Amino acid sequence: MRRYARTMVAFALATSVVTGSAGWVSGDAQQALTGPPPGSTSWRADRVLGSELPDPARATPTEVAAFFDSLSTDEQQLLLLRHPSVVGNLDGAPLELRYRANSLALAASDDPRYRSLAAPGRRIIAFDPRGRGQVAEVFGELRSARRVSVVVPGSDNDAGTFDREGDTHGTPAGMAKSLYAEAGSDTAAIAWTGYTTPVGVGIDAATGRLAEAGAGRLTRFVEGLVADGLPEPAVFCHSYGSVVCGLAAHRLPATDLVVLGSPGMRADDVDGLRTRATVWAAKDPTDWIDDVPSVRFAGLGHGPDPTDPTFGARRIPADEARGHTGYFAPGTDSLRAFAAIARGTSVGGVSR
Template sequence: MRRYARTLVAVALATTMVAGTAGWASGNAQQALTGPPPGTAAWRADRVLGRELPDPGRTTPAEVGRFFRGLTAAQQQALVVRHPLVVGNLDGVPVELRYRANARSLQAGHDPRYRHLVGPGHRQILAFDPRGRGQVAEVFGDLNTARHVSVVVPGSDIDAGTFDRTNDVYGTPSGMAKSLYAQTGRGSAVIAWAGYTTPVGVGLDAATGSLAKAGADRLTRFAAGLAADGVPAPAVFCHSYGSVVCGLAASRLRAADLVVLGSPGMRADNVADLHTTARVWAAKDATDWIDDVPNVEVAGLGHGPDPTGPGFGARRVPAHDAHGHTGYFSPGTDSLRTFASIARGEAR
C-alpha cells in the first residue's frame, strides 16, 4: 500500500521532467469499459415485439423505464429470456427484471471467475457484465420498499472476481455494503456497485482521472436508472479511488449525500467546486496510508486537496478507530455508526 503512495509522489515530482508517459504505466494499464451492454447488436435487430426495441446506447434510463412499464408481463419475460445481458445491465429496467435476467446470465455462464456470484442462497444481482475483468452490482435489502438507499463505490483492484473476496472483507464492495446494511437495519437497502473499470496496482491509472471519468459517466447513468424505477435518492459512499469517480460525477449525480473515505482527492478544490446539492462528508483515519499521498494535481497527475482538510468544507466523519485504509466499515467503529446515521437521513 505504501508503495502506491511513494510512487504517486515520485510521479508528481517527475512530471516536469518527463516529456511523455507512455512507457511508465507498465503492463497494468486498463482500458475503460464504456458504451451499451453486451448483446446490444442482437437486441437492436430483434423484432419479437413487432417493433424496434429501445437503443441502449441512446435511450435515457427514464425512457427505458417507460418502455418496460408499457409491456405485458409475458413481453417482459420474453426479453429477459432472449436478451438477459441487455436487460440485466440496462439502466431504467425495473429491478426485479434485472435480478431475473442476471441470474439467468450467471447460471448459463461457463466462466469459473463468476461462479461465486451464483450462490449460495438467493443473490440480488442488479448488474453483471462479463466483459474484461467483469463488473457487478448487488443489492442487500428490498429496493422496492426501502425508505433509505445507499450505494457503495469501491476503489482500485476491484472487479467481478474480487467483488466479495474473503480476505480484507471490508475493503470489498460486498463486504462494505453488507456491513452498512446490517447497521442500518430494516427499511433500508444498500447497493454494492462495482460498475466501472478500476485501476490495478501501481501505475498511471491510479494517479490520473481517466478511468474515474469513464466511471463517473456509468455511475450517473446507474443512479438515473434507480430514479426511473422510483428508488429514493441514495447516499453514495465512495472509497479511495472511488471518491475520484464520485467527485467527477457529483454535479450530475442524483444523490442525497456524498460520503468519501480514504480519499486521495475528488478532483475539486472544495465542496462548492463539486457543484452538487448533496451533503458532502469525509472520513480519514490517521493510520490510513492514503495520508501519505500528496494532495496535489499537476498536469493531470494527482487528485487535488484532501476532502478531510479544513479548507475543503466537507462534514467530518469520526474515523479514529477505523484502522488503516479498509477499516471504515468494520463493525463497532464510530465511522460505521456515523455512516448508518447518514444513510438513514439522521445525521446533521
C-alpha cells in the same frame, strides 16, 4: 512565485511516488469498459414486439423505464429470456427483471470467477463479464427501502474480486453488507463495481482517465434507480471511487456524497463539485492515503484532501477505523456515522 514553487515541489513529490519511491509502479494500464451492455446488437435487431426496442446506447434511463412500463408482464418476460445480458444491465429496467436476467446470465457462465455470484438468493442488479468483469449487488429489500445507499469502491476491484476472502469489510460486497447491517432493515445498500478500476497504484490510480469513464456509468446507474421509482441514494465512495464520485457529482442524483480514504475528488472544494448533495469526508489516522500528495498538476493527482477543513466537507469521525480498508468494520465510529447518513439521521449531532 512562492506558491508556484510549492506547487512544483508537490508535483515532484507526486511524480517520485508514482515512479517508484512508494512502490506505485505495480499498476498496469487498463482499458476502460464503456458503451451499452453486452448483447446490444441482437437486441437492436429484434422485432419480436413488432417495433424497435429502445437503443441501449441512446435511450435515457427514464425512457427505458417508460418503455418497460408500457409492456405486459408476458412481454417483459419474453425480452428477459431472449436478452438477459441486456435486460440485466439496462439502467431504468425494473429491478425484479434485472435480478432474474442476471441470475440467468450467471447460470450460463462457465467462468469459475463468477461461481459464487450465481449462488441462490443473491440479488445481482448488474453483471457484465467483459474485460475483468463488472457487477452490482443489492443487500436488503430495495423496492421497499425507505433509504438507499450505493457503495463505490476503488482500485483492484472487479467481478472476480467482488467478495474475495481475506478482507471481509474492505471488498465492495463486504462494505455494502456491513453498511446495511448497521443501518437497519428499512434501508438497502448496493455494492456497485460498475466501472473499470485501476490495478495497483500506478499511473491509472494517479490520473482521472478511468474515473471519467466510471463517472458516466455511475450517473447512469443511479439515474436508472430513480427512474425505476427508488429514492435518491446516499453514495459512499472509497479511495479511487471518490475520484469517480467527484467527477460525477454535478450530475449525480444523490442526497449525500460520502468519501473515505480519498486521494482527492478533482475539485478544489465542495463548491467546485457543483452538487446539491451533502458532502462528507472521513480519513482514519492510520490510512496510508495520507501519504499521497494532495496535488493536481498536469493531469497527475486528484487535488486537495476532502477532510481538510478548507475543502468544506462535513468531517466524519474515523479514529476507530484501521488502515485503508477498515472504515466499514463493525464497532467503529466511522461505520456508526455511515449508518446514520444511510438512515438520513444526524451524525454526531450534525444533521444533513
